[in-house]
Amino acid sequence: MVIVLIVTAISIFTFVQVDRELTRSRAAESDNRTWVIAQIEVDVQRLYIALLAARGDPSADALKSLRLAFDILYSRIDLVSKAPTLEDLSIRRTPTWTELAGPGGMIQAFVPLIDSDDAALRAALPQMLDRISTLALPLREIVVDAISETMVLGDQARNQLQDTLFAFLGTLVVTMIALTLLLTTIYRQAQSQQRHAKMLELAVHNLRATIESSPDAVFIINDSDKVIGANKAGEAMLGREVGPGESVPLSTILDLGPNGLQPGRRRAVTLSRHMGVPPIPVEVAIAEAETATGYSFKIAFLRDMSDQLRREKLLAAATEKARAGEETKDRFLAVMSHEMRTPLSGLLSASELLKSTTDPAQQQQLIDIVRACGQSALDQVNNVLELTRLSAHDAADYPLVEFSIVEAVEQQILIYQVLAAQRGDTIRFHPPADRQYTILAPLPLVRRVLNNLLSNAVKFTRNGTIDVRLATDGPARPGPCRFTLSVCDTGIGIDEADLERVFENFATLDSPYSRAQEGTGLGLGIAKLAAEAMGGGIKVKSRLGEGTCFTVTFDAEVICRPEPVTQPVPLPPEQHRPLNILLAEDNDINRMLLERQLTGAGHRVTAVADGAQALAAATATRFDIILMDISMPVMDGVTATAHLRERGLMDHTPVIALTAQAAPNRVQALRDLGMAEVVIKPAHPLQLDQMMRQLVSRRDVDEAPAEASVEGARPLIETHRLDELIDGIGDEMMLHMLTRFETDMSGALRAIREAWGQGNFAGVAKVAHKAAGAAAVLALAALTAELLALETRASQGIPDDLADCLDMIEKMSAESCLAVRQHLEAT
Amino acid sequence: MFRSFLRFVAALVLSGTMSAALADDTILTIRSADGVSRSFTMDELEAMPKVGFTTKTVWTEGPHHFTGPSLKAVLEAAGARGTTISARALNDYTIQIPFESLEDGAPIIATRIDGEHFPRREKGPLWIVYPYDSARKYQAEIIYGRSIWQLSDLSVD
Numbered sequence: 001m002v003i004v005l006i007v008t009a010i011s012i013f014t015f016v017q018v019d020r021e022l023t024r025s026r027a028a029e030s031d032n033r034t035w036v037i038a039q040i041e042v043d044v045q046r047l048y049i050a051l052l053a054a055r056g057d058p059s060a061d062a063l064k065s066l067r068l069a070f071d072i073l074y075s076r077i078d079l080v081s082k083a084p085t086l087e088d089l090s091i092r093r094t095p096t097w098t099e100l101a102g103p104g105g106m107i108q109a110f111v112p113l114i115d116s117d118d119a120a121l122r123a124a125l126p127q128m129l130d131r132i133s134t135l136a137l138p139l140r141e142i143v144v145d146a147i148s149e150t151m152v153l154g155d156q157a158r159n160q161l162q163d164t165l166f167a168f169l170g171t172l173v174v175t176m177i178a179l180t181l182l183l184t185t186i187y188r189q190a191q192s193q194q195r196h197a198k199m200l201e202l203a204v205h206n207l208r209a210t211i212e213s214s215p216d217a218v219f220i221i222n223d224s225d226k227v228i229g230a231n232k233a234g235e236a237m238l239g240r241e242v243g244p245g246e247s248v249p250l251s252t253i254l255d256l257g258p259n260g261l262q263p264g265r266r267r268a269v270t271l272s273r274h275m276g277v278p279p280i281p282v283e284v285a286i287a288e289a290e291t292a293t294g295y296s297f298k299i300a301f302l303r304d305m306s307d308q309l310r311r312e313k314l315l316a317a318a319t320e321k322a323r324a325g326e327e328t329k330d331r332f333l334a335v336m337s338h339e340m341r342t343p344l345s346g347l348l349s350a351s352e353l354l355k356s357t358t359d360p361a362q363q364q365q366l367i368d369i370v371r372a373c374g375q376s377a378l379d380q381v382n383n384v385l386e387l388t389r390l391s392a393h394d395a396a397d398y399p400l401v402e403f404s405i406v407e408a409v410e411q412q413i414l415i416y417q418v419l420a421a422q423r424g425d426t427i428r429f430h431p432p433a434d435r436q437y438t439i440l441a442p443l444p445l446v447r448r449v450l451n452n453l454l455s456n457a458v459k460f461t462r463n464g465t466i467d468v469r470l471a472t473d474g475p476a477r478p479g480p481c482r483f484t485l486s487v488c489d490t491g492i493g494i495d496e497a498d499l500e501r502v503f504e505n506f507a508t509l510d511s512p513y514s515r516a517q518e519g520t521g522l523g524l525g526i527a528k529l530a531a532e533a534m535g536g537g538i539k540v541k542s543r544l545g546e547g548t549c550f551t552v553t554f555d556a557e558v559i560c561r562p563e564p565v566t567q568p569v570p571l572p573p574e575q576h577r578p579l580n581i582l583l584a585e586d587n588d589i590n591r592m593l594l595e596r597q598l599t600g601a602g603h604r605v606t607a608v609a610d611g612a613q614a615l616a617a618a619t620a621t622r623f624d625i626i627l628m629d630i631s632m633p634v635m636d637g638v639t640a641t642a643h644l645r646e647r648g649l650m651d652h653t654p655v656i657a658l659t660a661q662a663a664p665n666r667v668q669a670l671r672d673l674g675m676a677e678v679v680i681k682p683a684h685p686l687q688l689d690q691m692m693r694q695l696v697s698r699r700d701v702d703e704a705p706a707e708a709s710v711e712g713a714r715p716l717i718e719t720h721r722l723d724e725l726i727d728g729i730g731d732e733m734m735l736h737m738l739t740r741f742e743t744d745m746s747g748a749l750r751a752i753r754e755a756w757g758q759g760n761f762a763g764v765a766k767v768a769h770k771a772a773g774a775a776a777v778l779a780l781a782a783l784t785a786e787l788l789a790l791e792t793r794a795s796q797g798i799p800d801d802l803a804d805c806l807d808m809i810e811k812m813s814a815e816s817c818l819a820v821r822q823h824l825e826a827t
Numbered sequence: 828m829f830r831s832f833l834r835f836v837a838a839l840v841l842s843g844t845m846s847a848a849l850a851d852d853t854i855l856t857i858r859s860a861d862g863v864s865r866s867f868t869m870d871e872l873e874a875m876p877k878v879g880f881t882t883k884t885v886w887t888e889g890p891h892h893f894t895g896p897s898l899k900a901v902l903e904a905a906g907a908r909g910t911t912i913s914a915r916a917l918n919d920y921t922i923q924i925p926f927e928s929l930e931d932g933a934p935i936i937a938t939r940i941d942g943e944h945f946p947r948r949e950k951g952p953l954w955i956v957y958p959y960d961s962a963r964k965y966q967a968e969i970i971y972g973r974s975i976w977q978l979s980d981l982s983v984d
Contacts (some may be wrong), residue, residue: 032968032971032972043918046918068917068947071917071947071948071977072918072947072977074918074947075947075948075949075976075977078948078949078950079950080884082886082887082888083885083886084888085885110886350871352963
């Protein structure tokens with residue numbers, strides 16, 4: 001800046017100089033000094049000439065010209081003497097000049113002479129000529145000097161001007177440079193300022209972006225504790241926009257207590273939001289700040305803690321669950337070890353004793369014990385496995401199966417008949433009015449529930465009754481239906497205080513009778529889980545000493561309800577009907593045992609060790625049942641079955657799969673293959689027997705539709721089956737059995753009449769049941785049906801027309817036997 | 828000292844006498860383009876409308892008041908019209924003046940300086956003078972050149 005001022009000053013000064021120089025040069029030029037000085041000599045010469053002319057010519061005209069010449073010279077000299085522009089010339093200071101123009105000089109001397117009259121003038125001519133000629137040469141000298149002086153001065157002036165001009169140009173250039181520098185500086189400053197501004201802008205932008213993108217809420221709070229600004233997260237958290245015009249008083253959204261919040265500290269509080277929106281837990285920290293202008297404000301950082309709190313809660317819950325699981329596991333291990341060891345030790349000691357016992361009765365006893373212990377141990381294992389599976393999976397893992405619920409219940413009851421009979425208990429089943437409910441439900445779960453409830457009922461009842469009731473919630477139609485199954489016994493009962501604990505796993509009630517009973521206490525727990533898995537529940541009612549009633553409710557989809565059939569499907573009889581069985585089992589011991597069991601039950605068994613052999617045997621001979629183990633060498637059960645199906649050998653022969661793998665999806669897979677049934681090893685012999693008989697009888701029914709009579713009533717004899725029977729046992733045996741039956745039948749009728757007289761309806765039902773079984777063996781279809789019907793009605797109360805019914809049965813019995821005899825003679 | 832004073836007075840008187848004697852004589856001859864000449868006396872010149880101005884000149888000291896008819900008016904009076912005026916002095920110095928450069932107020936043919944006639948010895952009796960001080964354009968070399976003193980003839984072509 002200072003430099004610029006200096007340079008400008010110099011420029012102005014120089015300019016002024018130049019101007020002056022120029023003016024001066026013009027002035028110097030304009031007076032034409034050279035001309036004027038040169039003219040001096042010219043005019044002097046002219047005067048000289050005029051003088052000469054006048055001396056030679058004395059006329060008046062010559063004198064006139066002389067005077068004129070003198071005046072011209074005079075005025076010239078006058079000019080030169082006075083002109084200020086000739087000041088700097090040295091000519092006027094020369095002695096010659098003084099001689100010419102000074103006081104006493106030539107001009108002065110001539111004046112009076114010129115001004116006198118003509119005569120005087122004429123006379124003075126010679127002296128005038130003298131004087132002027134002496135002056136001529138010196139005059140020339142000074143004139144020449146003056147001219148060269150002029151030239152020199154002119155040059156000097158020009159040089160000076162040039163210098164000045166250069167100086168001016170120089171300063172101009174310097175000024176230009178200075179200006180350029182200044183401009184550059186300004187430009188650079190502007191640039192840097194721009195850069196700075198841009199950086200600032202970028203920083204601000206970045207900062208704003210940072211704040212805006214922060215997942216935590218950032219609130220700006222002014223000194224009146226009003227929230228005047230918030231980032232995006234903050235507005236989202238509050239659920240509203242915030243701005244200087246729409247400020248939110250801090251106290252309305254956060255309750256920081258009387259002391260507020262110290263800067264730098266965090267506090268967990270609740271953020272209240274606008275109407276209708278629930279408050280959320282947040283963690284808040286407050287910082288104090290000041291703007292550049294000294295205005296103080298606060299910044300609040302809020303973090304939504306909902307997720308964190310939820311996670312903490314989940315974690316706590318999971319920890320609690322794990323802890324509970326640990327506890328349960330510990331209890332389980334404690335109980336299990338006892339409950340498993342008891343039967344197994346009993347089994348082992350019994351087997352030991354067997355070695356040293358020779359008494360057949362004692363031997364039998366010990367064998368029974370071994371069986372019981374083994375079964376008990378198996379039950380424990382099954383229960384535990386079931387519980388594990390039920391706890392780990394949900395109902396979705398159990399594939400739904402179409403089955404008759406009534407039949408399933410009856411099957412389970414049958415299994416426990418023997419045990420019940422041993423303890424003097426009677427199991428009665430009260431099915432719904434419509435017996436045929438085909439439902440889609442997880443069959444294993446239903447079986448499990450029934451099994452466990454029945455087991456408990458039988459276990460805790462001695463010489464009592466167990467009533468199994470099945471009821472539905474609505475009239476007949478396909479669709480979802482709620483079933484209520486109750487198992488009520490007249491056993492020892494459960495104390496009211498213990499009722500709650502009953503469903504806890506591994507809780508065995510500490511009562512005087514419970515010691516005699518064994519059980520891991522899992523049964524009811526499993527039953528509960530199973531019921532719940534089916535979308536239902538289980539309830540218990542009990543009174544000590546009087547009995548207990550368990551009620552299970554569950555939902556299942558009813559597929560179809562066929563017309564109530566007047567003739568129920570006959571139950572398989574207790575007596576053995578010999579079947580032709582193909583057994584495929586690779587394990588030698590298992591095969592041998594099973595073969596012996598089946599043969600002992602009266603069946604004919606062909607045993608093979610692998611699937612290939614099974615296939616060969618099945619191709620050669622037609623069997624009633626094929627029992628197919630799944631895991632076998634050479635060819636496994638699955639492959640063999642597939643081949644059987646391909647060859648159409650499964651059309652008349654149901655295949656029962658024997659497998660140790662109990663997973664429900666595995667079971668379903670086997671069913672999908674076409675297995676009629678899947679039995680989990682070890683196979684319960686009675687269960688297996690029932691199953692086989694049922695399958696075979698169903699097949700018979702399917703295959704013998706022609707046997708059904710026109711009116712819908714059953715034929716007296718089922719020829720097909722009778723033939724099979726005769727083939728099996730021979731004519732002689734047949735006749736013998738027939739005679740036996742006739743005797744038994746009359747005995748039964750007598751017993752019924754007696755029971756009726758005593759009002760013992762249960763007895764009526766019992767006898768009828770037994771009789772029905774016997775009739776069924778001999779393929780006396782109609783009679784069987786009638787006897788079964790009688791049994792059902794008797795179990796619900798004595799029918800009014802019992803007498804007529806009995807008469808009818810007596811007559812039918814005779815007819816049926818006759819028909820058999822006739823048939824025998826015919827073939 | 829006294830002698831120079833006397834001489835000065837004498838010169839003055841004489842010049843004054845001379846100029847008085849010459850007042851009735853022709854002091855200016857104007858020849859127009861058609862070849863016609865006209866002559867003017869001092870009185871005749873002074874009878875024309877006067878123009879006067881005060882100015883400094885490069886030949887004199889200090890400002891002086893010059894009066895006289897404008898050259899333009901004189902030429903008009905002489906009926907001389909043309910493109911170039913040739914002005915000739917008593918010592919035969921000649922200068923060209925373009926006719927169209929003539930203005931009503933400049934130049935003038937000065938007949939009096941400070942109200943007095945001026946003799947031959949003082950660049951008289953007639954001097955073409957411009958008002959140098961009044962405008963920069965009159966301070967040019969060329970104007971100085973036209974400022975012819977001891978004017979005797981004007982010739983228009």
